[in-house]
Amino acid sequence: MPNVPMVEYDDASPDVRAVFDEIRAARGSDQISVYWKTLAFHPPTLRRNWNAVRETMAPGALDPMTKELLYIAASVATNCDFCIEAHIAHARRLGMSDEMLGELMAVVALASGANRLGVGYGVEPSRRQ
Amino acid sequence: MPNVPMVEYDDASPDVRAVFDEIRAARGSDQISVYWKTLAFHPPTLRRNWNAVRETMAPGALDPMTKELLYIAASVATNCDFCIEAHIAHARRLGMSDEMLGELMAVVALASGANRLGVGYGVEPSRRQ
Amino acid sequence: MPNVPMVEYDDASPDVRAVFDEIRAARGSDQISVYWKTLAFHPPTLRRNWNAVRETMAPGALDPMTKELLYIAASVATNCDFCIEAHIAHARRLGMSDEMLGELMAVVALASGANRLGVGYGVEPSRRQ
Amino acid sequence: MPNVPMVEYDDASPDVRAVFDEIRAARGSDQISVYWKTLAFHPPTLRRNWNAVRETMAPGALDPMTKELLYIAASVATNCDFCIEAHIAHARRLGMSDEMLGELMAVVALASGANRLGVGYGVEPSRRQ
Amino acid sequence: MPNVPMVEYDDASPDVRAVFDEIRAARGSDQISVYWKTLAFHPPTLRRNWNAVRETMAPGALDPMTKELLYIAASVATNCDFCIEAHIAHARRLGMSDEMLGELMAVVALASGANRLGVGYGVEPSRRQ
Amino acid sequence: MPNVPMVEYDDASPDVRAVFDEIRAARGSDQISVYWKTLAFHPPTLRRNWNAVRETMAPGALDPMTKELLYIAASVATNCDFCIEAHIAHARRLGMSDEMLGELMAVVALASGANRLGVGYGVEPSRRQ
Numbered sequence: 001m002p003n004v005p006m007v008e009y010d011d012a013s014p015d016v017r018a019v020f021d022e023i024r025a026a027r028g029s030d031q032i033s034v035y036w037k038t039l040a041f042h043p044p045t046l047r048r049n050w051n052a053v054r055e056t057m058a059p060g061a062l063d064p065m066t067k068e069l070l071y072i073a074a075s076v077a078t079n080c081d082f083c084i085e086a087h088i089a090h091a092r093r094l095g096m097s098d099e100m101l102g103e104l105m106a107v108v109a110l111a112s113g114a115n116r117l118g119v120g121y122g123v124e125p126s127r128r129q
Numbered sequence: 130m131p132n133v134p135m136v137e138y139d140d141a142s143p144d145v146r147a148v149f150d151e152i153r154a155a156r157g158s159d160q161i162s163v164y165w166k167t168l169a170f171h172p173p174t175l176r177r178n179w180n181a182v183r184e185t186m187a188p189g190a191l192d193p194m195t196k197e198l199l200y201i202a203a204s205v206a207t208n209c210d211f212c213i214e215a216h217i218a219h220a221r222r223l224g225m226s227d228e229m230l231g232e233l234m235a236v237v238a239l240a241s242g243a244n245r246l247g248v249g250y251g252v253e254p255s256r257r258q
Numbered sequence: 259m260p261n262v263p264m265v266e267y268d269d270a271s272p273d274v275r276a277v278f279d280e281i282r283a284a285r286g287s288d289q290i291s292v293y294w295k296t297l298a299f300h301p302p303t304l305r306r307n308w309n310a311v312r313e314t315m316a317p318g319a320l321d322p323m324t325k326e327l328l329y330i331a332a333s334v335a336t337n338c339d340f341c342i343e344a345h346i347a348h349a350r351r352l353g354m355s356d357e358m359l360g361e362l363m364a365v366v367a368l369a370s371g372a373n374r375l376g377v378g379y380g381v382e383p384s385r386r387q
Numbered sequence: 388m389p390n391v392p393m394v395e396y397d398d399a400s401p402d403v404r405a406v407f408d409e410i411r412a413a414r415g416s417d418q419i420s421v422y423w424k425t426l427a428f429h430p431p432t433l434r435r436n437w438n439a440v441r442e443t444m445a446p447g448a449l450d451p452m453t454k455e456l457l458y459i460a461a462s463v464a465t466n467c468d469f470c471i472e473a474h475i476a477h478a479r480r481l482g483m484s485d486e487m488l489g490e491l492m493a494v495v496a497l498a499s500g501a502n503r504l505g506v507g508y509g510v511e512p513s514r515r516q
Numbered sequence: 517m518p519n520v521p522m523v524e525y526d527d528a529s530p531d532v533r534a535v536f537d538e539i540r541a542a543r544g545s546d547q548i549s550v551y552w553k554t555l556a557f558h559p560p561t562l563r564r565n566w567n568a569v570r571e572t573m574a575p576g577a578l579d580p581m582t583k584e585l586l587y588i589a590a591s592v593a594t595n596c597d598f599c600i601e602a603h604i605a606h607a608r609r610l611g612m613s614d615e616m617l618g619e620l621m622a623v624v625a626l627a628s629g630a631n632r633l634g635v636g637y638g639v640e641p642s643r644r645q
Numbered sequence: 646m647p648n649v650p651m652v653e654y655d656d657a658s659p660d661v662r663a664v665f666d667e668i669r670a671a672r673g674s675d676q677i678s679v680y681w682k683t684l685a686f687h688p689p690t691l692r693r694n695w696n697a698v699r700e701t702m703a704p705g706a707l708d709p710m711t712k713e714l715l716y717i718a719a720s721v722a723t724n725c726d727f728c729i730e731a732h733i734a735h736a737r738r739l740g741m742s743d744e745m746l747g748e749l750m751a752v753v754a755l756a757s758g759a760n761r762l763g764v765g766y767g768v769e770p771s772r773r774q
Contacts, residue, residue: 001251001514002250002251002252002253002514003249003250003251003342003343003346003512004250004251004356004359034252034253034258035247035252038250038251038252039246039250041250041356041359041360042356042357042359042360042361042363042364044360044364044442045246045360045363045364045367048364048439048442048443049242049243049246049367052239052242052243052435052439053239053243055431055435056232056235056236056239056435057236057239060228060232061226061228061229061231061232062198062229062232062233062236066195066198067232067236069191069195069199070198070199070202070233070236070237070240071236071239071240072765073199073202073203073206074202074203074205074206074236074237074240074241074244074374075240075244076203076761076764076765077202077203077206077207077761078206078240078241078244078337079244079248079337079594079595079764080243080244080245080247080248081253081254081257081764081767082247082252082253082254083240083243083244083247084254084519084764084765084767085254085255085256085519085767086254087240088519097190098520098557098558099189099190099558100190100191101520101557101558102190102557102558102560102561103185103189103190103191103196103558104191104199105558105561105761105762105765105766106185106558106560106561106564107185107186107191107196107199107200107203108199108203108761108765109561109565109758109759109761109762109765110181110182110185110186110200110758111199111200111203111204111207111209111212111216112203112207112757112758112760112761113178113181113754113755113757113758114178114181114182114209114212114754115203115204115207115208115209115212115757116209116590116721116722116750116753116754116757117168117174117178117750117754118164118209118211118212119208119209119721119724119726119729120132120717120721120729120750120753120754121131121132121133121167121168121170121750122130122131122132122133122167122641122643122726122729122730123131123163123164123167123211124131124163124210124211124643124644125210125211125213125214125215125380125390126214127214127380127382127388127389128210128382128386128644129163130643132641132729132730132733133743133746170743170746170747171743171744171746171747171748171750171751173571173747173751174747174750174751174754177568177571177572177751178754181564181568184560184564185564201378203761205374205377205378206374207724208377208465208466208724210377210380213377213378213380213390214380214390217390227391227428227429228429230391230428230429231428231429231431231432232429234374234375234378234379234429234432235429235431235432235435237374237378238371238372238374238375238378238432238436239371241370241371241373241374241465242367242368242370242371243367244370245334245335245363245366245367245370245461246363246367248334248337248339248342249330249334249342249363249366249367250363251339251342251343251512251514253514253515254519254767256517256767256769257515257769257773259509259772260508260509260510260511261507261508261509261600261601261604261770262508262509262614262617292510292511292516293505293510296508296509296510297504297508299508299614299617299618300614300615300617300618300619300621300622302618302622302700303504303618303621303622303625306622306697306700306701307500307501307504307625310497310500310501310693310697311497311501313689313693314490314493314494314497314693315494315497318486318490319484319486319487319489319490320456320487320490320491320494324453324456325490325494327449327453327457328456328457328460328491328494328495328498329494329497329498331457331460331461331464332460332461332463332464332494332495332498332499332502332632333498333502334461335460335461335464335465336464336498336499336502336595337502337506337595338501338502338503338505338506339511339512339515340505340510340511340512341498341501341502341505342512343512343513343514344512355448357447357448358448358449360448361443361447361448361449361454362449362457364443365443365444365449365454365457365458365461366457366461368439368440368443368444368458369457369458369461369462369465369470369474370461370465371436371439372436372439372440372467372470373461373462373465373466373467373470374467375426375432375436376422376467376469376470377466377467378390379389379390379391379425379426379428380388380389380390380391380425381389381421381422381425381469382389382421382468382469383468383469383471383472383473383638383648384472385472385638385640385646385647386468386640386644387421459636463632463635463636464632466635466723466724468635468638471635471636471638471648472638472648475648485649485686485687486687488649488686488687489686489687489689489690490687492632492633492636492637492687492690493687493689493690493693495632495636496629496630496632496633496636496690496694497629499628499629499631499632500625500626500628500629501625502628503592503593503621503624503625503628503719504621504625506592506595506597506600507588507592507600507621507624507625508621509597509600509601509770509772511772511773515773517767518766518767518768518769519765519766519767520766520767550768550769550774551763551768554766554767554768555762555766557766561762565758565759565762568755568758568759569755569759572748572751572752572755573752573755576744576748577742577744577745577747577748578714578745578748578749578752582711582714583748583752585707585711585715586714586715586718586749586752586753586756587752587755587756589715589718589719589722590718590719590721590722590752590753590756590757590760591756591760592719593718593719593722593723594722594756594757594760595760595764596756596759596760596761596763596764597769597770597773598763598768598769598770599756599759599760599763600770601770601771601772602770603756613706615705615706616706616707618706619701619705619706619707619712620707620715622701623701623702623707623712623715623716623719624715624719626697626698626701626702626716627715627716627719627720627723627725627728627732628719628723629694629697630694630697630698630725630728631719631720631723631724631725631728633684633690633694634680634725634727634728635724635725636648637647637648637649637683637684637686638646638647638648638649638683639647639679639680639683639727640647640679640726640727641726641727641729641730641731642730643730644726645679
């Protein structure tokens with residue numbers, strides 16, 4: 001159980017229900033995930049976060065698959081267990097293969113280790129050298 | 130100046146020089162970056178890290194551009210100023226446009242904010258629900 | 259179960275029991291939380307941490323509610339699931355409303371996302387510009 | 388110098404200039420900070436981030452001062468040097484005293500240390516106990 | 517259950533089985549931990565990670581116990597619950613006492629708190645002063 | 646320049662001067678580092694932090710060198726550039742060799758990378774399996 005009560009569709013206020021309807025339409029499913037039901041605890045956050053997801057993850061100079069991979073990478077780096085699981089599932093629905101996931105994790109692990117060497121040894125960006 | 134002395138090519142031991150030669154060949158440039166000259170402080174780390182970069186960043190199920198974008202995303206998330214600058218430069222050499230960089234940063238910022246909502250509200254992965 | 263055995267009040271050494279007594283008095287409850295029973299694994303850490311909590315969280319230029327909100331914010335940012343839950347409960351006892359919690363999470367999420375843009379784009383503090 | 392070119396007001400596109408005008412009005416100053424001039428590199432991110440700042444930091448159940456303190460706390464916890472400096476300046480303009488800043492830092496340091504004890508000893512939230 | 521299926525010894529490909537055999541020999545036990553069975557999802561990562569563990573954790577200028585303690589410290593600082601538990605177990609097999617573990621956690625907590633004071637107050641390394 | 650004014654010995658209040666005197670005696674030098682002069686901005690934090698350093702870093706079940714190495718490891722993992730530099734200097738004064746520093750960084754980098762694999766693949770501690 002999360003730290004705050006979840007809001008179910010049938011109990012939702014009109015503004016929360018409006019976001020839930022957009023999520024249902026975008027996902028092509030009547031189910032609302034635990035994440036969104038929890039965010040509905042604070043309706044302005046739900047609205048702002050959903051808008052940001054819709055705008056940011058839309059196709060642009062980067063395709064939706066690449067964006068999902070980047071989202072997973074950031075979530076692994078900043079420790080959000082739920083987010084990792086949820087966005088691995090999203091990426092799989094977009095066609096991410098096992099091999100792609102394996103290479104993604106390998107790059108994140110490589111960068112995380114190498115970052116520590118850069119930070120630990122005090123290597124500075126050129127603007128500070 | 131880093132926290133440890135850098136090793137210049139001309140002063141390098143044979144095993145360090147061997148790695149430097151591989152880096153020069155791979156980068157198509159005689160210049161060795163501050164990062165690698167600093168890592169040469171501990172030759173086994175230089176060798177291991179270079180091998181890992183070469184293997185992990187090579188084309189596979191993910192193309193080199195996608196891998197660079199993931200590397201940048203992980204470096205932004207874990208705060209390595211030097212790494213961010215260096216891998217933005219790598220990605221630009223592979224053809225990353227301004228728009229691609231802007232969208233990458235937008236996805237990382239989105240995920241970082243949304244991760245905190247997931248963690249703060251205590252949303253758990255399904256394996257723990 | 260934590261990674262180390264918890265110390266129950268009845269099995270506690272005198273120095274641990276002294277801290278437990280202070281916690282009971284401060285909390286107005288005989289119950290000792292899992293956190294403090296676990297910290298008792300290393301009595302000097304229990305003593306130091308409890309003293310620091312008592313001193314730092316006492317009313318000062320900032321009131322206890324504001325301090326609890328800051329504690330939650332820092333715990334969300336650094337991923338301590340237990341700490342988030344415990345300090346949300348503390349803040350609720352001090353009168354934190356749902357709306358206050360929602361706005362707190364919104365600010366932390368905003369800052370976390372915006373921080374990544376600052377770090378990713380390499381914006382420096384004025385002392386380094 | 389940041390990792391991307393900054394956009395000056397006079398060179399800005401109409402949509403960037405519109406955001407800059409809102410920032411100038413809100414801040415009561417013609418100066419645009421390095422942060423916003425850098426974010427203008429990707430106009431949709433500038434717009435989204437500015438909207439989120441304006442909405443999230445507005446007075447609500449928490450007053451603007453408390454929100455600034457929370458913003459500083461999150462920025463200290465996630466290592467954004469620029470953000471810390473900028474939001475300390477914002478909070479000072481709202482009347483933050485030296486003593487308030489000192490207590491803020493003390494709470495963040497306390498939480499950061501105590502979080503590591505919770506995580507290191509494996510103390511779980513009650514939903515998982 | 518992890519986010520990816522685990523590979524059991526009997527179902528493993530020859531290259532995975534080769535790593536598993538090395539782990540079994542090094543650990544003196546037929547059991548393969550959940551970690552390694554999960555890493556086998558992407559065989560090159562399994563191989564690279566195992567090689568790195570074997571080389572890096574071997575006796576050198578630092579003894580294996582000190583290396584395990586450092587590994588635990590880094591895992592506590594970067595929030596890997598599984599890693600903390602696993603490496604506490606490794607260190608205990610090498611003879612780590614309760615008192616050593618308590619002091620380790622105390623140092624990590626001290627550094628984590630003090631780091632936030634350094635970062636929050638903007639204390640710079642001497643190369644930037 | 647830090648985000649707050651530093652306190653020089655000659656301008657210090659008696660309680661700050663008392664801490665400075667203890668630091669001078671412990672370090673065997675009249676110089677007070679930038680870190681402590683900055684912490685003096687909030688005297689109770691200076692006092693609490695200095696006491697914690699003195700107690701925690703004293704010889705115990707772990708020797709002072711091992712404690713310094715752990716302090717460096719935690720500082721590298723949580724990104725405190727000043728702290729890394731300062732504690733590398735402390736450790737060198739205690740006799741840390743180049744090889745020891747190189748192995749320390751290698752272990753931290755290994756753990757940081759491997760932690761991401763554990764977190765990304767969702768490997769759970771045994772208490773949650």
